[in-house]
Amino acid sequence: MTVPITPDMLDAVTSLTREVALAVSRSGEVVWADERATRLLGVSAGTSIADIAYDGAAEKLERLVDAASQAEVERWEALIAVAGQPVAVSFRGRPLDDGRGAALVGSLVAQDYGALLAQMSESMSELATLQRETSRQQRELTRANRALDDSSRGMVALYSELDEKADSLRVANEVKSRFVANISHELRTPLNSILGLSKLLLSRADGDLTPEQEKQIGFVRRSAESLSEIVNDLLDIAKLEAGKLVLRPTKFEVHDVLGALRGMLRPLVTSDAVELIVDEPPPGMPSFETDEGKLSQVLRNFVSNALKFTERGEVRVTARDNGDGTATFTVRDTGIGIARADRERIFEEFGQVANPLQDKVKGTGLGLSVSQKLAELLGGHITLESELGEGSAFSIVVPFVHPEAQGMAEMAERSRDVDPSRSPVLVVEDDRQTLFLYEKYLAGSGFQVLPARTLDEARSTLRRIKPAAIVLDVMLEGETTWRFLEELKASESTRHIPALVVTVTDREQKARALGADEFFVKPIDRDWLLRKLRHLARKGPVEKVLVIDDDEVARYLVRKMLVDTAYTVIEAADGPEGVRKAREEQPHAIILDFVLPNETAFEVIDDLKGDLRTRRIPVIVSTSKTLDDDERRRLAADTAAILSKQTLSREVAIARIREALEKTVVA
Amino acid sequence: MIAPTDALATALTTRYVAAQLAGDRRAALLVVDDGLAQGLSAAELQLQVVQPAQYEIGRLWQDNRITVAQEHLATAISQLVLAHLYRHLHRGPSNGRRVVVACVEGELHDMGARVAADHLEMSGYEVHYLGANVPTDDLVDMVRADPPDMLALSASMPAHLPAIQEAVSRVCEATGNRVPIALGGRAFAGTEADYAAAGTLVSCTNIERLVAEAKERVSGKG
Numbered sequence: 001m002t003v004p005i006t007p008d009m010l011d012a013v014t015s016l017t018r019e020v021a022l023a024v025s026r027s028g029e030v031v032w033a034d035e036r037a038t039r040l041l042g043v044s045a046g047t048s049i050a051d052i053a054y055d056g057a058a059e060k061l062e063r064l065v066d067a068a069s070q071a072e073v074e075r076w077e078a079l080i081a082v083a084g085q086p087v088a089v090s091f092r093g094r095p096l097d098d099g100r101g102a103a104l105v106g107s108l109v110a111q112d113y114g115a116l117l118a119q120m121s122e123s124m125s126e127l128a129t130l131q132r133e134t135s136r137q138q139r140e141l142t143r144a145n146r147a148l149d150d151s152s153r154g155m156v157a158l159y160s161e162l163d164e165k166a167d168s169l170r171v172a173n174e175v176k177s178r179f180v181a182n183i184s185h186e187l188r189t190p191l192n193s194i195l196g197l198s199k200l201l202l203s204r205a206d207g208d209l210t211p212e213q214e215k216q217i218g219f220v221r222r223s224a225e226s227l228s229e230i231v232n233d234l235l236d237i238a239k240l241e242a243g244k245l246v247l248r249p250t251k252f253e254v255h256d257v258l259g260a261l262r263g264m265l266r267p268l269v270t271s272d273a274v275e276l277i278v279d280e281p282p283p284g285m286p287s288f289e290t291d292e293g294k295l296s297q298v299l300r301n302f303v304s305n306a307l308k309f310t311e312r313g314e315v316r317v318t319a320r321d322n323g324d325g326t327a328t329f330t331v332r333d334t335g336i337g338i339a340r341a342d343r344e345r346i347f348e349e350f351g352q353v354a355n356p357l358q359d360k361v362k363g364t365g366l367g368l369s370v371s372q373k374l375a376e377l378l379g380g381h382i383t384l385e386s387e388l389g390e391g392s393a394f395s396i397v398v399p400f401v402h403p404e405a406q407g408m409a410e411m412a413e414r415s416r417d418v419d420p421s422r423s424p425v426l427v428v429e430d431d432r433q434t435l436f437l438y439e440k441y442l443a444g445s446g447f448q449v450l451p452a453r454t455l456d457e458a459r460s461t462l463r464r465i466k467p468a469a470i471v472l473d474v475m476l477e478g479e480t481t482w483r484f485l486e487e488l489k490a491s492e493s494t495r496h497i498p499a500l501v502v503t504v505t506d507r508e509q510k511a512r513a514l515g516a517d518e519f520f521v522k523p524i525d526r527d528w529l530l531r532k533l534r535h536l537a538r539k540g541p542v543e544k545v546l547v548i549d550d551d552e553v554a555r556y557l558v559r560k561m562l563v564d565t566a567y568t569v570i571e572a573a574d575g576p577e578g579v580r581k582a583r584e585e586q587p588h589a590i591i592l593d594f595v596l597p598n599e600t601a602f603e604v605i606d607d608l609k610g611d612l613r614t615r616r617i618p619v620i621v622s623t624s625k626t627l628d629d630d631e632r633r634r635l636a637a638d639t640a641a642i643l644s645k646q647t648l649s650r651e652v653a654i655a656r657i658r659e660a661l662e663k664t665v666v667a
Numbered sequence: 668m669i670a671p672t673d674a675l676a677t678a679l680t681t682r683y684v685a686a687q688l689a690g691d692r693r694a695a696l697l698v699v700d701d702g703l704a705q706g707l708s709a710a711e712l713q714l715q716v717v718q719p720a721q722y723e724i725g726r727l728w729q730d731n732r733i734t735v736a737q738e739h740l741a742t743a744i745s746q747l748v749l750a751h752l753y754r755h756l757h758r759g760p761s762n763g764r765r766v767v768v769a770c771v772e773g774e775l776h777d778m779g780a781r782v783a784a785d786h787l788e789m790s791g792y793e794v795h796y797l798g799a800n801v802p803t804d805d806l807v808d809m810v811r812a813d814p815p816d817m818l819a820l821s822a823s824m825p826a827h828l829p830a831i832q833e834a835v836s837r838v839c840e841a842t843g844n845r846v847p848i849a850l851g852g853r854a855f856a857g858t859e860a861d862y863a864a865a866g867t868l869v870s871c872t873n874i875e876r877l878v879a880e881a882k883e884r885v886s887g888k889g
Contacts, residue, residue: 055824060729076731084773084826088735110734117739122799124746125777129798131750132784136795 018108020089024049025101026069028062040108041080041087054079054086068093068102077110088114180238184231191231193553194224200560233370240373247377247432249405252292254281254319254327260296261317265303273312276303281319285327290402294374295329298382301367302331302394310335310391325399326380332393338386347372347382371396379403404432408451411439415450418465422448426467428458428484438471455484462494470499546570546587548578548604550596558591575604582614590619675705676715683720687741688733695744696751709755710789713782714874717745717752721778742778749781762791764816766881769797769806770852771822771830779852780821786874787819787881803834811841817881818846822854847884849877 020037024030028049037043043052053061057079064076073093079086089106096103198221201209209217262278269276288295299317306315313334320328338346347368368382375382380398418424423446427438430453439449450467452458461467472485488494545567547558552573559569570585572578575596582590590608592601601621608614679702686694702712724741727733733741768784770777777799784796795815797806810818818838822831835848851874 055826060731063731077728077734079735090734110736114735114739117736117743121739121743121746122775124743125775125799128746128750128753128781129777129796132753132794132796135753136793139793 018112020106020108022104022106023096023101024065024104026065026099028065031101037106040082041089041106042082043080052080054081057086064091064093064104065102068104069095069099071095078106087111177238180234184235184238187227187231189551189554191224191228193551193557194220195228196557197553198224200557205560205563233367236370237373240370240377247291247402247404248293249290249402249432250292251287251289253287254285257288257292257296257299258317258319260292261299261303264296264300268304268307270307271311274307274310275314276307276317277314278317279319282321285319285321286400288327288400289405290378290398290400294378295396295398298371298374298396299329299331301371302396305367305394306331306333306335306392309333313391322397325401326397327400328395328397330393330395332391334391337388337390338384338392339388343384343386404436407436408432411435411449411451414439415448418450419448422446423468424448424450424465425469425471426450426452426458426461426465427471428452428455429471429473430454431473434473458484466493467497470497472499544568544570544585544587544589546572546578546582546585546590548572548575548590548596549593550574551593554593575599575607578604579607579611579614582608582617583611586613587617590617592619592621673715675702675707676711676719679707679712679716680719680723683716684723684741687720687724687744688727688737690737690740690744692744692747695748699748699752703755708757709752710757710786712752713749713785717748718778718782721745745778746781749778749785753785756785756789758788759791761793763793764791765793765795766817766819767795767797767810767815768819769801769821770799771801771806771820771827771834772803773800773830774822774824774827774852775799776823776852777821779823780819783819783821783851783874783877786878790878790882792816792881803830803837806834807837807841810838810846814842814846816846817849817884819849819851819877819881821852822850823852825854828854849881851877 014036017036018040020040020043021034022030022037022043023032030043030045030047030049030052032045033041033043041052049061049065050058060076061078061080064073064078067073067076068091071094073091076091076093078089078091080089081087087108088111089108090110091104091106093102093104095101198217200206201217202214202221258278258281265276265278303315303317310333315331315333315335318330318332320330322328372382375396375398378396378398379402380396383395383397384392385395386392425447427435427449429435429438429451435449435451435453439451447468450461450465452461458470470488485499488497488499543566545558545562547555547569549555549558549571550573555571555573559571562569570581570587572581575598578590578592581587592604596604605619608617608619679698683695683698686692686698699712699716702716703709707715721742724733724738728735728738766784766787768780768787770780780799781796784794788794797809820831820834822828831850831854835850838846838848
């Protein structure tokens with residue numbers, strides 16, 4: 001059965017076709033184009049083949065027309081331009097009108113096929129472009145990396161320069177601190193002389209004084225005290241900066257510190273117009289475990305400032321529990337107040353605000369800056385409330401229990417049980433900070449730190465446990481560890497335990513470390529001296545005291561101090577003379593100045609201890625001078641390692657201790 | 668007298684075209700590898716084997732000996748081979764200058780541009796190759812944002828000259844005439860004079876000339 005063709009059917013069929021039909025004259029003009037040619041190629045009668053051909057393909061089309069006008073031609077490809085794009089058409093042709101033209105039928109199948117390949121070719125092209133681009137970017141990256149390397153080398157150089165600068169700044173700072181300390185000590189000798197002598201004069205030991213003379217000596221004494229205060233402040237700052245101020249936490253109650261404050265501050269109130277009130281603390285305040293002395297120092301500074309700047313009214317000291325483990329002490333005054341703009345400046349060293357009251361009273365301008373540093377040392381901080389004309393309230397906030405004390409308790413806890421998987425090391429050291437560091441650095445290497453802060457603690461630990469090694473600070477609070485070392489080596493059970501001895505470079509500690517039995521800082525106090533001598537008498541009667549000091553005033557003062565006692569004073573002005581006299585006279589005690597011309601106390605002590613005749617004479621070392629760091633030659637046998645402990649390089653020192661321990665302890 | 672290299676190149680070209688017509692890209696790669704092994708440089712292979720082969724392919728189509736499909740395939744193979752040769756280019760020491768190479772909008776024949784780019788790279792230029800059919804807008808934006816030391820545009824058909832003109836005038840405007848422009852491709856045969864006024868330089872398909880003129884024009888700048 002057949003179906004008649006409808007126009008729609010025809011259209012449908014036609015639309016699917018990929019064929020075109022043309023009739024072209026030999027001269028190259030399209031004389032007829034079918035509907036498909038028009039639709040698919042945009043070709044219509046009247047156009048020339050030069051126009052319909054795609055760029056560069058006209059010649060081929062012309063050749064086609066020429067050939068087809070003469071004979072049958074098959075599969076001749078031509079590129080027709082359609083909307084600017086090349087369309088490939090495969091033509092079949094034959095002559096028309098006796099060679100005056102050609103009939104052409106073209107198939108676009110070639111185009112379809114070609115188009116696919118064209119896409120492929122284009123993709124290749126794009127891929128290749130991408131490859132180049134990647135290559136180029138790679139090269140740029142390499143260049144950038146090199147530039148980065150250069151700049152990072154520059155950065156490293158910069159950092160190392162910065163490091164050097166930081167180092168030299170640190171050194172400069174240290175030098176400054178030492179300079180300050182040195183100067184302060186230099187000042188002390190004459191100051192001590194003035195203070196000592198003026199006290200002597202006022203005691204009328206060598207004759208009476210007229211009221212005028214008494215007044216004059218009083219002035220002299222007050223000036224010296226003033227100067228002394230400045231010197232002490234400066235030294236405090238130098239010590240704080242050098243980190244040498246040691247915290248000595250003790251347990252005390254708020255009553256203790258406030259009570260002591262009341263007593264100490266009374267002399268400061270010079271005017272009736274101002275009342276000093278120390279309020280009763282609120283009941284039930286927890287106990288303190290921190291450095292009472294430093295807390296007091298800060299409060300004294302606050303009160304003294306308050307009194308200075310208050311003309312009338314009151315200065316009130318209060319304490320309160322903040323409920324978060326900290327306490328706040330406030331000193332509130334009704335004085336002239338501080339302008340907002342000046343608030344920071346007053347905490348700076350030597351920062352004072354110009355005003356008439358400031359001119360009237362003395363002050364170094366150092367107090368508040370010292371207080372601030374002390375507050376930090378205590379683990380707290382200072383706050384200030386004040387308005388010009390309305391008085392001020394200085395407060396110090398401190399934790400009840402100093403973080404270090406806390407840490408110590410925890411460390412003791414930790415070391416109570418011996419950990420079988422680690423080597424126990426007995427660390428005999430009284431400085432908390434150092435103990436923490438030991439724990440930190442040694443624990444990491446498989447050691448368990450058993451802390452002992454006194455020799456007794458050390459002995460009791462040794463009874464309990466045999467450690468793999470002992471680290472010994474040569475100077476504990478008030479005791480040298482030399483004898484302890486001797487003990488260790490003498491006892492069968494502890495002889496083989498390797499002992500590492502750590503030295504310090506603090507002058508007092510050094511003196512003791514080198515065999516001094518006692519140590520004091522001038523100006524010497526008579527009562528203290530007498531007490532010490534009586535103490536030393538435990539070992540035998542003391543009659544003769546040898547004073548070795550190049551400062552004749554110092555010798556004079558000692559002589560005067562002992563003038564009506566049972567002691568005879570022998571003097572020597574330098575080390576050799578002192579040693580000679582010691583040998584000859586066999587004094588029962590020697591008071592030795594730490595720094596003598598041409599030698600140090602070490603050498604003198606060496607000589608004294610080295611001689612049988614003088615070895616047993618107790619030596620009391622006195623000083624008013626700072627020493628620079630010295631060699632550690634005294635530390636000799638019975639030690640497995642000798643290291644020096646300086647505040648700034650503690651970590652390094654302990655790291656080396658760790659290394660030494662690792663070498664000595666056989667696992 | 669045919670120089671030995673000419674004979675070698677001719678032989679290689681013949682093999683190369685055969686590979687192209689067979690659609691055998693591996694064989695084509697082997698041809699150039701042989702050429703490299705026998706002492707021809709990548710540049711020589713480009714100019715003396717691949718390019719002549721492409722012209723031959725074109726001729727074959729003109730003679731109706733091959734179809735458009737075969738031509739596309741052959742071209743694709745040459746694209747691959749050029750990419751392969753790219754890795755063997757002896758890049759001279761960098762002269763610190765940057766050249767952007769592109770075919771204008773509508774131009775799909777990028778082989779000539781590619782070879783030109785390769786030669787510029789060998790001469791020490793840093794070449795940023797944008798490929799075929801680069802839209803004029805994008806080209807202008809790119810040149811304005813980061814002006815190169817030279818721009819090289821390619822057109823192989825006269826039909827693309829209008830695109831060239833537009834690209835040139837817009838780039839000149841965008842860069843204040845500061846970027847020298849080189850024009851290459853068969854579209855420019857015989858049209859040097861038209862472009863000289865715009866401060867651009869023209870070369871046809873002569874790559875060496877392009878490189879030499881670039882050297883003169885570009886290094887002349889501060």
